Amino acid sequence: MGMAEAQREVYERLAGLIRDQLTPGEEVLGMFTASDSKLFTQQMYAIGVTPQRLVMVPVSLRWQPKGEPWSIMRDDVEGAKESDLKVDNDNPRKLFEPTKIVVASKIKIRTGDGRKLNLIANDALSGFGEGDGLEALRVWLGQPSDPADD
Numbered sequence: 001m002g003m004a005e006a007q008r009e010v011y012e013r014l015a016g017l018i019r020d021q022l023t024p025g026e027e028v029l030g031m032f033t034a035s036d037s038k039l040f041t042q043q044m045y046a047i048g049v050t051p052q053r054l055v056m057v058p059v060s061l062r063w064q065p066k067g068e069p070w071s072i073m074r075d076d077v078e079g080a081k082e083s084d085l086k087v088d089n090d091n092p093r094k095l096f097e098p099t100k101i102v103v104a105s106k107i108k109i110r111t112g113d114g115r116k117l118n119l120i121a122n123d124a125l126s127g128f129g130e131g132d133g134l135e136a137l138r139v140w141l142g143q144p145s146d147p148a149d150d
Contacts, residue, residue, distance in 0.1 A: 010063050017057045018048035021069045026050050030136025033059075034107070034121035043067075045119075049136040072111060079110040080141045105134055109141075 018031055029049045036043045044066075048055035052074060058067040083106045107119040121134060 013063055014046040014057070014059065017046055017059070017065055017069075018055050021048070021055045021057065021071075022050070026052070029140070030133035032121050032133030032137070034119040036117050036119055038118070047121075047133070047137075049133060049140050051140075054137075054140070072109065072115075074140065076111045076113065077109060077141065078112050079108075081108045082106065082138065082141075107137070 014033065015031060018028065022028070027050060029051065031046065031048050034045050034047055036045065044059045044061060044063075046057045046059050046063075048057075054072040055069065056071060057065065057069045060066040105119075105121045107117070107121055109117040109119070121137075
C-alpha cells in the first residue's frame with residue numbers, strides 16, 4: 001500500500017467516526033486532527049466542524065476510537081486564540097536569512113464549563129473532500145482567515 005492509499009484509509013476511518021456522531025441533516029463544514037496536551041498527558045482527536053458544534057472524537061495514535069465522543073456547542077465557547085507553530089527551515093544560510101516555516105496551528109479554546117483545550121492541529125483531513133478544517137474552525141470561532149491560505 002502506497003502513502004496516498006494509507007492516507008486515504010486513515011481519512012475514511014476518521015471521517016466515518018465523525019459522521020457517526022452527526023444528527024440527521026447535520027452538515028460537516030470541515031475536519032481536522034489535533035492533539036490536546038496537558039502537563040503529563042496528550043489526547044489525539046478527529047474533529048468535525050458543523051454549523052452548530054465541534055464534534056470531538058478521541059482517537060489513539062493508531063487512529064482508532066479511544067473513549068467517548070463529545071461536542072463543544074458554539075454558545076459554550078467563552079474564548080479562543082490561534083497562533084502558528086513554527087520551526088526553523090533547514091536553510092544552510094539561516095544565519096543570514098533566518099526563516100521559519102509553519103507546521104501546524106496552536107489553538108486554545110476555553111468553554112463556559114471550565115474546560116480548556118490546548119490543541120496542536122493540522123489539516124491532515126482537508127485534502128480528501130471535506131474542505132479546509134482549520135479554515136472552517138476559524139470561521140466557526142469568528143476569527144479572521146489566515147492570509148497564508150489565500
